[in-house]
Amino acid sequence: MGVTGSCVALLMAGGAGRRFEKALPKQFFLLSGKPLIRYALETFQRSPQIDGIFVVYERSTEVQTRSIAESYSKTIGLVAGGPTRQDSVYLGLEALSQIGQPSRVLIHDCVRPFFSNGFRECRFGVEGP
Secondary structure, three states, X not given: OXXXXXXXXXXXXXXXXXXXXXXXXXXXXXXXXXXXXXXXXXXXXXXXXXXXXXXXXXXXXXXXHHHHHOOOOOEEXXXXXXXXXXXXXXXXXXXXXOOOOOOEEEEEEOOOOOOOHHHHHOOOOOOOO
């Protein structure tokens, strides 16, 4: 998929969940039988406003993240994140720029599963140069 001129969701799934105090990172914690990451992927997959999904993952969870994210047709890429959220966002935007220049990027933390579809109604993102 060419991303130039499109709207892409940059899905942040790079946290290790240290404060979560569970055996696995919270993006894989099951809520009603489904990993948290799937809630965000499903919302973006259904949204007519989102043309593609680019996932930033924690390096140690690459296989598990890929197996989930690549099952969604709007997933256009994945990249390992950095040591901080800021680094991970940067790495995600940098990797996204290698495949094109979307007109809008929505950055979302995948462990916040109950966000509204209301983003469909708003104009979001930062216009590029």
